[in-house]
């Protein structure tokens with residue numbers, strides 16, 4: 713498959729994935745996904761739209777303000793070339809990250825004493841997994857240094873995740889040592905036409921346990937699970953450093969995922 717055919721499938725996924733948890737509002741060349749549960753979404757170029765007009769970005773920003781949701785836009789640089797200029801014209805800041813797909817999956821050795829498992833919908837400690845993910849990701853942008861207490865995940869977030877795991881829309885993988893969760897990650901399979909496609913998101917390792925192969929092991933296990941039913945497995949990495957972890961387990965870059973906010 714060419715990179716452009718792969719990116720077309722990724723676009724179809726991005727258009728389909730939020731719909732089970734959000735209602736879609738068409739705003740000219742954009743689709744705004746308005747979350748109906750605890751997850752917040754974004755606007756992205758409407759599937760098949762050739763160009764994104766700056767005035768549509770302005771209108772979407774106004775609608776986001778009206779709905780009291782964050783101003784957030786996502787797109788693939790290679791398939792929506794006009795979006796960057798339209799976003800920056802509206803005063804939004806744009807962040808790029810490598811978009812990678814599974815090309816040559818490789819088996820990964822687990823560090824000693826660590827086990828990987830799929831977290832079930834009936835897991836009583838589901839909150840702990842959300843807490844760990846929040847802790848791993850807050851560290852990424854933390855300017856106050858490590859050790860800051862994290863807010864507890866809301867009951868609504870825990871219930872939402874439980875429902876998604878129960879009906880197969882989220883597959884949550886964890887790495888544990890003893891009864892301590894050290895790393896987590898998930899994938900989200902979606903039926904797109906005749907195929908099932910999944911995106912891996914939220915791979916995070918506790919700061920003290922990084923650099924031991926846990927991120928790679930969780931990602932490789934998610935890939936193995938996803939490939940049982942999915943024809944395409946992809947993810948967007950925050951930066952080139954995280955991309956290296958994914959490339960080591962068989963991902964290859966096919967494009968650039970862009971996020972705008974502000």
Ligand SMILES: CC(C)(COP(=O)(O)OP(=O)(O)OC[C@H]1O[C@@H](n2cnc3c(N)ncnc32)[C@H](O)[C@@H]1OP(=O)(O)O)[C@@H](O)C(=O)NCCC(=O)NCCS
Nearest residue numbers: 848852915916917922923924925926927928949950954956
């Ligand atoms: C990105 C992240 C998940 C990586 O997790 P991790 O558990 O440290 O990942 P790994 O240990 O598999 O790989 C990290 C590095 O450790 C190295 N490493 C892996 N096993 C090792 C071992 N046994 N000994 C020494 N180094 C090792 C890897 O080679 C890699 O090095 P590199 O960054 O120079 O390429 C983690 O840094 C994190 O949680 N970041 C914050 C959240 C985030 O940004 N997530 C990614 C979103 S895209």
